[in-house]
Amino acid sequence: MDIPFLNLTQQQLLEKHLYPRITEEKKTYIVTANPEIVMKAKENEKYKGMVKQADFIIPDGTGIVMASKLIKQPIQERVAGFDLMTHLIGYAEDQQLSCFFLGASEEVSKKMVERLKTLHPYLHIAGRHHGFFELEDRTVIEEVLDSRPDLIFVALGSPRQEEWITKYFNEFDKGLFMGVGGSFDVIAGEVKRAPKLWVNLQLEWLYRTIKQPFRWKRILKVFEFMFRIILKKY
Template sequence: MTKQVASILGVPFSTRGFRESVDYMVERIEGGKQTHVVTANPEIVMLAREHRGFRAIVEQAYVVPDGIGIVYAAKWTNQPIYERVTGVELLEALMAEADRRRWSVYLLGAHPEVISLAAQKLAERYPSARVVGYRDGYFRQDEEEQIVQDIAEKKPHLLFVALGAPRQEEWMVKYRDQLNASLMMGVGGSFDVISGKVKRAPAIWQKLHLEWFYRLASQPSRWKRQLAIPRFVLTVLREKWSGRS
């Protein structure tokens, strides 16, 4: 039987494929179990490697391989991760389940215009899913208690948080026991894509595993963040050659 966890530079990834991951999450929600999902790409792995507090958060979460770099790293180190589980596609798949099961959904983060548009589009696309609330990510610290209380009162099956990593993961863990959310997941820039403000790479770029390059070409300001990719590759290969990975 394939093991359920593979370690990439110390980060414990689920080895389930996309559909199997969705089914597993649905099973946990229906069973009343709380789940914190982290969609981890090379940038997240390097953050976890360099910051002990963030690594502790990731180690307690259900981590999926969001990024072809993770799949390649697994291949290089002979670990059973064969399929990407991207954040925006996982969000859409969980929304489809929410539509089917009439689950409640809460959206938090992003720019005010973006979150409003994303909420509207998701409500139109999944009419039986109940979008019970949304809030942009431009809030002050003294407003957090009110936001947490609002989410707690709504008791969402799905809580999607777009505050950027590592802030979104730290925020969810900080308030996890108060939020009353069945599944909470950091979704980074997914609301920008869903709202239509940012275009996802065309299918051919995705198929060629060059989505990261498309994002860099269309948003050159991302170049500093993208430096995590070559650092990640070099670190994986160095550990492989030294026999530690």
């Protein structure tokens, strides 16, 4: 489907690519792509262009890994966006780097930052801003630019987070940019992540659907993606 997925373990990605790029202040754009995002890119060329601008497109979805095996191009492992984000936050704390958190509601944003202060007391939080703004709003981008963050986590949901990152990426002279969907809600405690057993059984998607029934339309896209792979109608 014309999406060039990374085929590395999370540890390889961090140690061989992301940590060195952060140290060298080399701008980096990460897309955490699941079947829903792949289908959205298939249906919208403009969005596909935004996704393909990324330096790294990681397989954030069991369906992606399963599909890779079905087409005889196996991906080593699923790299969950939430796990990657938490590793990067821990690294930022250790290396005295700064993070900006953009997205979610004002209430969730506040709760998340307070939670991070507890989990990572030495983390330098450059700033935060809720996600309810127009993408063209210059006051938001100026606030992020002025804080000069090393890592920028954007939780606006797809496609808004990819739109925001690609729209303003060239205005920064450094920074790792990563779209993280609903991850702020998880850190804030508003949404529970699937228990370890569900994750190990590769049923995290089902757990999330049970807990958030409004997601059922999104799950249909996952099934469409898998049917296309099985029937070889890419």
